[in-house]
Amino acid sequence: MALFTGAFVLIVMLFIEYLIPNINTIIKIIVVGLSAMIGGLIGNKFFSNRQ
Numbered sequence: 001m002a003l004f005t006g007a008f009v010l011i012v013m014l015f016i017e018y019l020i021p022n023i024n025t026i027i028k029i030i031v032v033g034l035s036a037m038i039g040g041l042i043g044n045k046f047f048s049n050r051q
Contacts, residue, residue, distance in 0.1 A: 001043040008039030 012035035016023065 001040070001047045004043035004047065005036060005039040008042065009035050012039075 009032060013028075013032055016028065016031055
């Protein structure tokens with residue numbers, strides 16, 4: 001799940017950097033934080049830990 005979240009954040013960050021190269025640092029941090037939360041939710045849904 002953590003690997004999926006990291007890959008999701010990386011893809012989102014690269015996509016944002018490509019679309020908007022001169023973005024503010026605060027906005028970039030907010031976008032990366034939101035993508036980490038969304039990636040965590042998606043990763044938890046796909047790779048749930050069932051015991």
